[in-house]
Amino acid sequence: MQAVHRFLAILLADLRERTRSLRFWIVLAGVMVGSWACFPPPSAHYLTVSLVDGQRGAYSSAWIGMVLGMEFCTLLSLIGFYLVRGTLARDIDTRVWQLLVATPMTRGAYLLAKWASHMVIFGIIISVGLSVGLVAQWVRAEDTAFNLFELVKPVLVLSLPGLAITSMFAVWFDLVPWLRRTIGNVLFFIVWVTLTSTSLAQLDAPHANEVWTSDPNGMTVVARDFQRIREQQTGKPQEKGFSVGNQVIDHPPILFEWKAWHVRPMDALGRLLWLLGAMAGVLLAAPFLDWAAARGTAAAAKNVAGAGLRLAWLDKAMAPFARGLFGTLVIAELRLVLRQRRYGWWLLALVAWGVQAFSAEKGMVMAMMLAWLLPLDVFARGVLRERDTGTGGLMFTAAGITWRLLATRFAVAAILAVGLALPGMLRLLASHPEGALAAVAIAASISVWGLAVGAICRNPRPFELLLLGTVYVGIQGADIFDMSRDPATTALWHSLFLLPAAALLFWAWPRLARR
Known part of the structure; x- marks a missing residue:
């Protein structure tokens, strides 16, 4: 009993x-x-x-x-x-x-x-x-x-x-x-x-x-x-x-x-x-x-970070871009994110690049969509890091850091979204410039909506499920990520939907930062 x-x-x-x-x-x-x-x-x-x-x-x-x-x-x-x-x-x-x-x-x-x-x-x-x-x-x-x-x-x-x-x-x-x-x-x-x-x-x-x-x-x-x-x-x-x-x-x-x-x-x-x-x-x-x-999660995260710490080429590759206060902050964030990637993540990124570069157009577009899933944790958890690590009380004491940090998180997310789909974007730029524009609009839309949904829900899972679902229906043939048939319409809709996402983010982020 x-x-x-x-x-x-x-x-x-x-x-x-x-x-x-x-x-x-x-x-x-x-x-x-x-x-x-x-x-x-x-x-x-x-x-x-x-x-x-x-x-x-x-x-x-x-x-x-x-x-x-x-x-x-x-x-x-x-x-x-x-x-x-x-x-x-x-x-x-x-x-x-x-x-x-x-x-x-x-x-x-x-x-x-x-x-x-x-x-x-x-x-x-x-x-x-x-x-x-x-x-x-x-x-x-x-x-x-x-x-x-x-x-x-x-x-x-x-x-x-x-x-x-x-x-x-x-x-x-x-x-x-x-x-x-x-x-x-x-x-x-x-x-x-x-x-x-x-x-x-x-x-x-x-x-x-x-x-x-x-x-x-x-x-x-x-x-x-x-x-x-x-x-x-x-x-x-x-x-x-x-x-x-x-x-x-x-x-x-x-x-x-x-x-x-x-x-x-x-x-x-x-x-x-x-x-x-x-x-x-x-x-x-x-x-x-x-x-x-x-x-525990902390021990696992420590083990995960170990692989990235041996990627010394990151410092050399990113050092020229660390210029000014904002540039230095973006590069520091990008290093932190990339150092935590497992070797398997880098292997998948290389495979996605290869498929985008050498496959037919349909395979290229599919590889671009799947590549946007690789930094899903960055999109969904970017605004939640201070809450998850308990460092908000220290981080947000600096003058002007609230909006500077938000801009940095967006820049890092956008860089990853564009970088992982770069071979496909270059091919589209050469053959269908409007398709490349649509890909950039999609990358920006994913980045902003990830930050906005995370700030509103204060939980990464809603956006993780949202992006997984949209990529799945996109692979099945839905037009939400169309970059070949009617890319101009895709670019227009993703650009328009950036506005409500940005408005929600600007409303929710200060409230999240104050908690």
Whole structure:
């Protein structure tokens, strides 16, 4: 019984810590707005969850739950990672772990408590979304018969196992020292994209309808049941597939009845195995907890810096540019940033340069976008360094340093953004000068927005997720980073969006500096 009390004490302590922050309540407000947008009226020209040809279920409790369940198991499984991670790393960084090891609580129970606290946060978010869904069902009035069990069932079957996997990754990424910061956030995004792509690829597998273990998010189970039920309703063969996101349609949606979702027992067992697998994955981390706690963030950062300290050529290369007060400050900042880069970072930068210089235009543009991810920590954490290192009280005592330091951080971010994409910019300048202009505008936009979002949110993760997402959709073909088809429009839009970013930065930076 005392073990249960200790488990609940850690869980409740984490919950209080999270719910005291303004950010948590802003997230819940965003969930309410997003959940309402998931249920557009028939007159709207978009759908959030639909089948082929703009089909969707009438807004019954079962369909409301299905829509939210699919949104949660895809989008929340990504965004939720960045929302919940950090509690274990905070315990290690603040040396709270030294107190916990003195208690009778086992390492496994401690990690399970951390995992459970992540799941409780997800549960609160899901509860808010389901409450909004019930209101939407009443307002849209397409099916006014409320069924709480059918509303909750898709969330339990689909979302819970997927979010359990996300919570497990959050524990592991907080545990492994080199995954606690930006590189871990980037790596999880890659893991999420890989898992999602693999899940969707299984839809067309020869025996997909017979597989009961499904995938972490249950997409194969849903696709099979959508196809089966629509074939029963129409008496015709139906294409397997669905859309989650924002699908624009030019005609009213085609409604069909969805009163209940009948889950096969073997499918339910398969979903349960993913949940139990996530818990087992957390317990597997227990033997490494002492090792990870001994390698705190400060020690890891010291080890990382060691590689850069041997790059003596940096001093010689940058010395001619250290002219005047501002130039000296910029070069000092740039040296500090580059000295902390691992050898692997330099290798990736050289690979990006090579691809930009010698590949076809499509590969060049893709390499430029990926190169802008290399200094992601500089973009997202540049304005937060004094807060993270506790040196703000000393740094901001110098006269005029507030705005000079901000200009320096922007200059360093812009230099890295331009430098890492330089071969591509030079090729564009020779063949498409407007493309080179667009690349410069994008580099400036990324730099300013990184500083602005960091200063407003006082957390690097929102911009890290934002840039990762935009680069991903850019690689998929979106025009947000277009430097070849219509570069003039790209340059114009990024230049225009610099204005609100600069305004937000000028408003938030002095307030951050005074804290």
